[in-house]
Amino acid sequence: MNARIFVGDTRFDAIAANDRGVAYGDGLFETMRAHRGDVPWWDAHWARLRSGAERLQIELPQASMVRREAVDLLAGDDAILKLIVTRGSGGRGYAPDMDAPATWIVSKHPLPPDSPDSGIAVRWCETRLSVQPRLAGIKHCNRLEQVLARAEWNDPTAIEPYAVEGLMRSAEGDVVCATAANLFVLREGRWLTPPVDRCGVAGICRAWVMGATGAAERRLDVTEVETADAVFLCNAVRGILPVAKLGGRAWPLHPQVVALRDRLAEAHPGFAA
Amino acid sequence: MNARIFVGDTRFDAIAANDRGVAYGDGLFETMRAHRGDVPWWDAHWARLRSGAERLQIELPQASMVRREAVDLLAGDDAILKLIVTRGSGGRGYAPDMDAPATWIVSKHPLPPDSPDSGIAVRWCETRLSVQPRLAGIKHCNRLEQVLARAEWNDPTAIEPYAVEGLMRSAEGDVVCATAANLFVLREGRWLTPPVDRCGVAGICRAWVMGATGAAERRLDVTEVETADAVFLCNAVRGILPVAKLGGRAWPLHPQVVALRDRLAEAHPGFAA
Numbered sequence: 001m002n003a004r005i006f007v008g009d010t011r012f013d014a015i016a017a018n019d020r021g022v023a024y025g026d027g028l029f030e031t032m033r034a035h036r037g038d039v040p041w042w043d044a045h046w047a048r049l050r051s052g053a054e055r056l057q058i059e060l061p062q063a064s065m066v067r068r069e070a071v072d073l074l075a076g077d078d079a080i081l082k083l084i085v086t087r088g089s090g091g092r093g094y095a096p097d098m099d100a101p102a103t104w105i106v107s108k109h110p111l112p113p114d115s116p117d118s119g120i121a122v123r124w125c126e127t128r129l130s131v132q133p134r135l136a137g138i139k140h141c142n143r144l145e146q147v148l149a150r151a152e153w154n155d156p157t158a159i160e161p162y163a164v165e166g167l168m169r170s171a172e173g174d175v176v177c178a179t180a181a182n183l184f185v186l187r188e189g190r191w192l193t194p195p196v197d198r199c200g201v202a203g204i205c206r207a208w209v210m211g212a213t214g215a216a217e218r219r220l221d222v223t224e225v226e227t228a229d230a231v232f233l234c235n236a237v238r239g240i241l242p243v244a245k246l247g248g249r250a251w252p253l254h255p256q257v258v259a260l261r262d263r264l265a266e267a268h269p270g271f272a273a
Numbered sequence: 274m275n276a277r278i279f280v281g282d283t284r285f286d287a288i289a290a291n292d293r294g295v296a297y298g299d300g301l302f303e304t305m306r307a308h309r310g311d312v313p314w315w316d317a318h319w320a321r322l323r324s325g326a327e328r329l330q331i332e333l334p335q336a337s338m339v340r341r342e343a344v345d346l347l348a349g350d351d352a353i354l355k356l357i358v359t360r361g362s363g364g365r366g367y368a369p370d371m372d373a374p375a376t377w378i379v380s381k382h383p384l385p386p387d388s389p390d391s392g393i394a395v396r397w398c399e400t401r402l403s404v405q406p407r408l409a410g411i412k413h414c415n416r417l418e419q420v421l422a423r424a425e426w427n428d429p430t431a432i433e434p435y436a437v438e439g440l441m442r443s444a445e446g447d448v449v450c451a452t453a454a455n456l457f458v459l460r461e462g463r464w465l466t467p468p469v470d471r472c473g474v475a476g477i478c479r480a481w482v483m484g485a486t487g488a489a490e491r492r493l494d495v496t497e498v499e500t501a502d503a504v505f506l507c508n509a510v511r512g513i514l515p516v517a518k519l520g521g522r523a524w525p526l527h528p529q530v531v532a533l534r535d536r537l538a539e540a541h542p543g544f545a546a
Contacts, residue, residue: 014287017276025298130403
């Protein structure tokens, strides 16, 4: 793998056995789309990382050093750049050592395969998102719920094995997001997206879409999603993913979604065809 | 640190940058008290690990190999032995690679300092435990809630800075456990402990105490804890920790707790004075 590992300013070959990232998922991450060696949405990713670090009281490494290493690693390529920042090592059990420098890892991955222009098939996950306002919105490394949800359709006995994403509901029953993407639905001429104040992640592409469409945050139930005029998912790696199929429902590609994809391609050259 | 890292049967010097333990907290752990190089409760720890591995669909390494490495690392000492098992590397994003061998880490740590015989001071944590039946009971590595709760009394502005443990409530308001221990209360001559089917961990020492006392599982509210005739915490590292102080309440050492500590010392020589 193409990765560089640091603790504070010092580069290491691998992660220490007592890193709190491994022990407790005590960290944050960002997954970014790079275009010709640059990360067009770097500032937005770093701002979210900083807000997560404030919430968890993790001291971030120097932004300039992380960016320098990231750009060097990217070496001019189109790729996915992942950044993990953990609380480093040390502390007694759960009690953090407030003076320990963070561990940070930049890694480079191939772009995902293009998804069909006409949209993707999506299923409902059984695994629910627990409600935890102190962790909601930030992109922390406690992701077992997403791992369990995503594993549902590797199960050969599962229905809809062709689904390429799964929608997750909160423990309270409202629809929140996909396992690795945010959700937008068009109803009565207006784009809506679930709030992420009780669970879910405040996606970088979600923020862009909200700005571009004027979408409103609103709690949505299953029926409101299934009876929407159009549905799409989005994230900062794959951009806008129109939903073509969910449960018994099928949607043709909606002209507003096509127009939004074109705007995204202008805003972020990594999403241009 | 005194640690050994393996992926499957192969020993490594450190953890890979793309290990799913670091990325997602996608793993399980056990923390065990060793006595003269042996782990008296090994079988119970392994059984809990196996039940967690079934829940998360993680393939465990060979028990015999793990135990051999653990005993070799312990080298006859009294110590704490920690075992982490992650889902290893690989997969695409959250989707696990079902064929990847697990990463496992055994590490050896000094025994914690003895706590006062008369009991410890405990506080109420503000951080709540979210409700997630699919993860409740098992000792998985998504522990940010415990990290946040434990960090509450490093805050110099926090009340009761002398507290040595903190009690956590679930999002639903019932009292569940301490950040790193289970909870027992004596009411009307009967020992009670909260169930761990919605959040919390099914502790190894908790199971021993339930067997030894005939304690019943019951949801408890704050008042039921504060008005109990006796309260103690327990875990497999520190054994039984009588609670001497909580909020405005103080408890003298209860004779039943003294008797139970004596029984524990007979059952597990690591807890003998």
